[in-house]
Amino acid sequence: MADRDNPAVSVRDLVKRYPKRPVNAVDGLTFEVSPGGIFGLLGPNGAGKTTTVGVLTTMVRATSGSASVAGVDVAADPVGARARLAVVPQRSNLDRSLTPRQNLVFHAAYHGVGRAERNAKAALLLDQFGLTEQADIKVDWYSGGMAQRLMIARALMHEPEVLFLDEPTTGLDPQARLFVWDRIRELRERGATIVLTTHDMDEAADLADRVGIVDHGRLLALDTPEALTRGLTGQSVLDLVVLPSELDQPHALVAALEKVDGVERAEQIATGPDLPISSAGGPGGMAEVPGAAPGAPGFPTASGPNGHGATGPDLRIRFYLSTDPASLLGPVVAVLTERAASVSDVHIGRASLEDVFIDLTGRALR
Amino acid sequence: MTTDTAVRRSTGSASSRRAFTAILWRDTLVTGKEFWVLLIQVALTPLFMLFIFAKVLSQANYVSDEYGHLLLPGIVALSAFLTALQSVAFPLVMEFGWTKEIEDRLLAPLPTNLVAVEKLLFATVRGLISAIIIYPIGALVLGSAPWQPARLPLLLVVLLLGAWVGAGIGITMGTLVTPARIAIMFAAILTPLMFTGSVQYPWPSLDSLPWFKFITALNPLTYCSEGVRAAMVPDVPHIAPWICVVVLIISAVAFTVTGLASFRRRALT
Numbered sequence: 225m226a227d228r229d230n231p232a233v234s235v236r237d238l239v240k241r242y243p244k245r246p247v248n249a250v251d252g253l254t255f256e257v258s259p260g261g262i263f264g265l266l267g268p269n270g271a272g273k274t275t276t277v278g279v280l281t282t283m284v285r286a287t288s289g290s291a292s293v294a295g296v297d298v299a300a301d302p303v304g305a306r307a308r309l310a311v312v313p314q315r316s317n318l319d320r321s322l323t324p325r326q327n328l329v330f331h332a333a334y335h336g337v338g339r340a341e342r343n344a345k346a347a348l349l350l351d352q353f354g355l356t357e358q359a360d361i362k363v364d365w366y367s368g369g370m371a372q373r374l375m376i377a378r379a380l381m382h383e384p385e386v387l388f389l390d391e392p393t394t395g396l397d398p399q400a401r402l403f404v405w406d407r408i409r410e411l412r413e414r415g416a417t418i419v420l421t422t423h424d425m426d427e428a429a430d431l432a433d434r435v436g437i438v439d440h441g442r443l444l445a446l447d448t449p450e451a452l453t454r455g456l457t458g459q460s461v462l463d464l465v466v467l468p469s470e471l472d473q474p475h476a477l478v479a480a481l482e483k484v485d486g487v488e489r490a491e492q493i494a495t496g497p498d499l500p501i502s503s504a505g506g507p508g509g510m511a512e513v514p515g516a517a518p519g520a521p522g523f524p525t526a527s528g529p530n531g532h533g534a535t536g537p538d539l540r541i542r543f544y545l546s547t548d549p550a551s552l553l554g555p556v557v558a559v560l561t562e563r564a565a566s567v568s569d570v571h572i573g574r575a576s577l578e579d580v581f582i583d584l585t586g587r588a589l590r
Numbered sequence: 591m592t593t594d595t596a597v598r599r600s601t602g603s604a605s606s607r608r609a610f611t612a613i614l615w616r617d618t619l620v621t622g623k624e625f626w627v628l629l630i631q632v633a634l635t636p637l638f639m640l641f642i643f644a645k646v647l648s649q650a651n652y653v654s655d656e657y658g659h660l661l662l663p664g665i666v667a668l669s670a671f672l673t674a675l676q677s678v679a680f681p682l683v684m685e686f687g688w689t690k691e692i693e694d695r696l697l698a699p700l701p702t703n704l705v706a707v708e709k710l711l712f713a714t715v716r717g718l719i720s721a722i723i724i725y726p727i728g729a730l731v732l733g734s735a736p737w738q739p740a741r742l743p744l745l746l747v748v749l750l751l752g753a754w755v756g757a758g759i760g761i762t763m764g765t766l767v768t769p770a771r772i773a774i775m776f777a778a779i780l781t782p783l784m785f786t787g788s789v790q791y792p793w794p795s796l797d798s799l800p801w802f803k804f805i806t807a808l809n810p811l812t813y814c815s816e817g818v819r820a821a822m823v824p825d826v827p828h829i830a831p832w833i834c835v836v837v838l839i840i841s842a843v844a845f846t847v848t849g850l851a852s853f854r855r856r857a858l859t
Contacts, residue, residue, distance in 0.1 A: 242859070281697065284859050303602045307699040317690035321620040327694075333612035334698035336605055378694070 230295035232386050232417035233257040233280060238289035240275050240441075249275045251441030252289070257434070259385075262408065262418045264432030264449075266425070266577075268585050272441035273421040277388050280419070281311045294385040307335065310379035314391040316371040318363045324374050325350060325359040328381050335382035342381065349377040353407070369400035376407060386417045393427060405431060425578040435577070439585045452580045461573040462543040462552060463493075469564035474539055477563060484555045486547040493540045538568065549573075606700035610708055613695055617712045632673050632720035633727060635784075636665040640731050643790065658732040660826055662725075663818040664789035669724045670749045671811050672784065674717030674756035675763075678709050682764025683772050686856050696857050706853040710757045710846060717753025736822045744831055745821035751838035752814030758845025759783075759810075765852040787811025792819060794827040810841040 233256065240250040250272040257263040267273045278284030279291050282302040291298050294308040319327050325346055332342035350356045353373040358366070366374065372392065379387055389408070393401040408431055411418055422428050428435055429449045436446040445452055468477050474492055482490040545552060549572040560567060621628060644658035685692035695705050729735030738745075767775045786802075786809045793816050796803035806812045817834035819826055 278859070283693075283696065283857070301602070303606060303699045303701060306697050307605055311693075311697060313690070313693065315690065317693040319616075319691050319694060320689060321623075321691070322616070326619075330612065330616050331694055333615070334609045334695065334700075336608040336612075336699070 230259075231256040231292075232259040232294060233263070233419060234290075234292045235276065235280070236290045238276065238279060238291055239287045240272075240279060240284060241287045248287070248441050250279070250286075253438065253441060253443055255436050255443055255446055257417060257419060259417050260412070260415055261433040262412050262420055262431050264428040264435040265419060265421045265438065266423060266428055266435055266581060267421075267438040268423065271439045271585075273438060274390060275441075276438070277311070277390060277419070277421055281309060281388055282306055307382075308385045309388065310382065310384035310386075311388045312372075312375045312379050312390065312392055314394060316366075316368075316375065318366075318371055318374060318378075320363050322363070323360050324355060324363055324366070327363065327374060328378050331378045332381040337382055345381060349380060353377045354403075369396050369403075372396060372400065372404065373407075376404065380411070384416070386419065387411065389418060389420045391422055391424075392420065393422075393424065401427075425576065425581055429577040437581060437584050444584045445580070449577050453577055460545050460549050462545060462549040462556070463569075463571040463573065464541050464543070464556070464560075464567055465569035466539045466541060466560060467537060467566045467568055468539055470537075472563055472565065477539070477560075477565065478541060480563065481541065481543070481556060481559055484552065484559060486545055486552050487543050487556075488546050489544040491542055493542050602699070606704060609698040609700035610704050613698065613700075613705065613708050614712060616695075617708070621712075621716065628673075628677075628716065628720070629723070631676060632669055632723055635672070636669045636724055637727060637731065639668075639790075640665050640728050644732055659734075659736050659823055660792065660819070661790060662728045662732060662735055663822040664787075664791075664815045665728055666721050666725050666822075667749070667752055667811065667815040667818040668784065668787065668789045670717040670721035670753040671756035671787070671814055672717075672780075673720035674713045674753040675760035675780075675783075677716045678713035678757050678760035679764035679767075679776075680772075682709070682761065683767050683769055686765065687769035692857075702854055702857050703850055705857070706761060706850050709761055709853075710754070710849065713757035713760060714750065714753045717756055718749055721749045721753070738822055738824065741821040741824065745818060748814055748817030748821060748831070748834060748838065751835065751842055752811070752817070754842040755810045755814070755838055755845055758842055758849045761849035762845055762852050765849070765856040783809060783811060788815040792816070792826050793829055810838060813837040813841075 235253055235255050238250050238253040239248055241248045253272065253276060265273050265276065275284055279286050280293055280298060282298050282305055286299065293305045296305045296308060298305045318324075319330065322330060328346035328349060329342050332345065333339075337345070347356075350359045353376070355370065355374060355377070358370065363371070363374075376389075376392070392408070393404050396404065405427070408418060408420070412433075420428070420432060432449060434447065435449050435452060437444045437452075466477070468474060478490050478492050481487065543549075543552070543556070553570070557567060640658070640661060643653065644661045647653045648655055648657060682692075692705070696702060698705075725735065763775065763779065786806045788806050788809075789811065793803065793806060793812055796806065813829065813834040816829040817831055817838070819828045820831045820834065
């Protein structure tokens with residue numbers, strides 16, 4: 225890649241106001257993306273993600289502020305910037321008058337790639353993206369997943385320094401999604417900078433090295449997904465299903481457990497077949513379920529053998545913690561053993577990127 | 591990154607030239623693949639007009655035999671103008687409004703204006719080609735056709751300018767009309783353009799209809815039709831060729847300016 229000293233993407237005090245709109249779509253946004261790696265731009269619908277990418281890809285003119293891609297100011301030198309970037313849009317914009325192969329070859333020709341090189345490259349990428357068999361049919365016959373793969377292949381034809389992916393897996397089936405994720409990771413290994421907009425939190429947590437969360441055109445947070453979720457401890461949760469000794473009173477047991485260091489609060493939650501808490505759980509045990517919202521009853525819990533539909537003397541207890549749930553397991557079990565109670569199921573709910581997202585942007589529908 | 595890529599990104603004007611050539615080649619290929627579509631688009635309306643007005647009505651003794659020689663120049667002018675207009679306007683409405691197909695070209699390393707200029711250039715060439723196709727076919731329909739080799743340069747200049755004006759109007763319409771309103775807009779604009787452009791009658795013959803003479807004088811197609819008539823049937827009274835050329839140049843420049851502005855407004859938000 226060209227210049228390791230310049231940021232791959234730089235946005236300074238960026239403002240975009242569309243005509244006849246009361247508020248700014250982008251409202252003083254500032255951030256930088258260093259070269260290499262995957263940067264996730266997250267935000268609810270209408271947060272200003274697409275407008276920001278539009279400005280960076282020279283398709284939207286900023287009202288004020290500046291933006292540059294690979295060291296090139298997009299307003300001052302849009303032609304230079306276009307040579308260095310590629311965009312994979314959310315909806316297909318493939319050239320339907322051309323075959324899939326021609327889509328790749330002509331894209332490279334627009335970017336000045338020589339004839340022999342572009343033909344060889346198109347063949348290679350079609351092969352890598354599993355499209356060789358359907359390379360010379362009509363683009364109209366492509367499924368959504370195939371079109372998405374072809375658009376990513378097209379973006380790679382001129383070896384961009386920065387690749388913008390707008391919601392790359394929205395509407396894809398799980399196989400296609402995994403395939404696209406693998407290709408994106410490969411690109412990172414080849415040293416490209418990837419800017420990904422998404423509101424799929426799993427996607428962002430899985431792929432992105434760093435994440436910027438925007439809302440109402442402003443940046444709310446920018447860090448690694450791990451650092452962002454770590455900032456939310458105190459909201460992690462430990463769920464236990466306990467069989468108390470016959471002599472013990474449930475509230476006394478809970479009160480005793482609440483005294484363990486690191487437990488902010490413990491409460492008995494109801495059990496039974498009609499309850500939603502256990503229905504979404506994994507295969508049991510220490511399943512870590514991402515994509516959960518903090519504050520009951522959002523956290524899905526694993527259902528062990530006794531979990532779902534348990535009746536009778538079983539107690540379900542939820543602990544709200546200020547430290548790492550795994551480190552508290554020992555002390556909690558010690559207290560239970562002391563009181564002759566046995567544990568039948570355990571679930572740890574860690575704060576996820578989605579929790580961070582909801583925490584920052586609120587629960588209101590957009 | 592290979593050194594190749596680095597070289598590729600060295601100069602803006604070289605990259606613009608290469609991108610422009612590639613986009614022009616793309617349009618050539620696409621047109622070549624669908625040549626019969628072009629042929630139908632070009633030939634059908636003018637040929638039916640020629641057949642009914644000059645052949646059928648003349649056989650039925652409603653019009654004189656000479657009318658065919660008066661109509662053919664208008665038909666040639668119409669097809670240059672109309673083909674250029676349609677071959678830029680219809681695709682643009684779809685590409686901007688619905689399929690977004692144009693985005694890959696807008697993201698190519700060349701100024702946005704050049705993408706529009708390429709559209710204009712290509713549509714103008716298509717207009718010219720259609721005029722060249724329609725002339726011999728028209729001659730076949732009529733059984734004879736006027737031919738003035740000495741006036742061929744005037745003919746080509748007027749047709750080129752007429753096609754350019756058509757392309758300019760096409761790019762302006764294509765960037766202003768949304769897909770939802772395409773049918774009504776084209777009906778409301780194209781039909782009046784076709785019938786107020788002195789295609790079917792020489793402009794000087796309209797003395798008895800002064801209001802219509804005034805309206806047709808506002809249609810740039812009139813100056814293309816009259817110019818072609820001056821080149822092909824100079825005996826028929828017509829507007830002076832120099833006036834035709836001047837008005838066509840002014841219209842072409844004006845519609846190019848509005849077309850490019852409208853294209854930019856549509857491409858960049």
